[in-house]
Amino acid sequence: MSYANDMPTVEKVARTDAGLAAELRLGVMRLRRRLAGERHPDNELSLNQMGVLGVLARRGELTVGELAAAEKVQPPSMTRTVNCLEESGDVVKSPHPTDGRQVVVGLSDQGRDRVLADRARRDAWLAQRLRELTPEERAVLRQAAPILDRLAQQD
Amino acid sequence: MSYANDMPTVEKVARTDAGLAAELRLGVMRLRRRLAGERHPDNELSLNQMGVLGVLARRGELTVGELAAAEKVQPPSMTRTVNCLEESGDVVKSPHPTDGRQVVVGLSDQGRDRVLADRARRDAWLAQRLRELTPEERAVLRQAAPILDRLAQQD
C-alpha cells in the first residue's frame, strides 16, 4: 500500500465523515469526467445512452418514468435520451397495454447487439485500469461499487 | 449486509473486471448526478468551482495549467472556471514571477473563508448519508476513495 505517497491531491484526510465526503466527492467527480472522456470514435453512444441501454438489458422493458427513476434523472431528461436512442434505432417505444398515458421502452435487436459490443469497448479503459490494481484494491472497489450506487439511490 | 436484496439495479455481477467496470461506472455516474443536484440555495458555488477552491486550499497557489491537469479538464475549461471564481472574488490571478505566459491562481481571504463554510454545507448531504452507513461500509469507502481518485489520475 504505497500509493498514498505519490498522491499529493488526495491526502489521507478522510478520517472524519466530512473529510470522507469531500474525498469521495472529488474522486467520483474526476473519475466520472475521465469516463466521459474515454469515449472512442467508434463508440457513438454517450455515457447516458449506454446507461439506459444497460438498464434495459438488465431489467427488460420499462416505462419512461421507471427509466428516469432508475437513472435518477427527471422525466424530461429521460424523454430526450430515449428519443435519441429511438432515432438511432436502438430502442423501440410502444404504448402501454392498459394505461394509455405510459410509454413502454424496449431494446431493439440492434440495441441489444450494440449494448454488448459497446459495453465491452466502453469499459475497456476502466477495466484495463482495474486490471492494473492489486487484487486487494479490486476487492475494495467490488465492495464499494454497490455502496456508491446505494448512496445515489437514497431519496 | 442485506442491502443487495432490495437493489434490482445493481446486482452482484461485479465478479469479472468488465462487470466491476460497468458497476463502478454506473455507481459513479449516478452518485455524481445526485451530488450535483444536492446544492442548496445558499451555496452559490458550483461543484467544479468548489473542486478548484479545494485544490487551491490543499496545494497552495497553482497556475491555470496545473489546475486543469489536477482536475483533469482542458485548459480552456479551467480558464472559464477560474474567471468565474475571480469575478466572485474567491481567487486572485497574478502574473507568474519569471514566466510571463503563465498565470498564478491563489485563494483570496474571502475564498479561504468560503471554502470552509461551503465545504461543510456542500458535503452535508453526502456526509449525512455516510453517517447512515455501517462502520464497515464507511471503512470500505474510506479505502475506495483514494483508489477512485487514482483511477482518474492515470493517463
Place this chain on the structure above:
DNA sequence: GCGGAATAGTTAGCAGAGGTAATGAGTTAT
C-alpha cells in the same frame, strides 16, 4: 356517468460544464 384531481409524458426554454480550433503573448532554441 361525469367533473375534478392526479399521473405520465412531452415541449420549450435555460444553465452548467465540457470539448476543439484558432489566436495572442511570451519563452526557448538555433
Place this chain on the structure above:
DNA sequence: ATAACTCATTACCTCTGCTAACTATTCCGC
C-alpha cells in the same frame, strides 16, 4: 533574429441536466 514551442485565452459548439407549462389519460367522489 527568427523560428518553434508553450501557456492562456477567445470563440463556438455539444451534451446533459433542470424547471415550468401543457396535453392526454386515468382515477375518484358524488
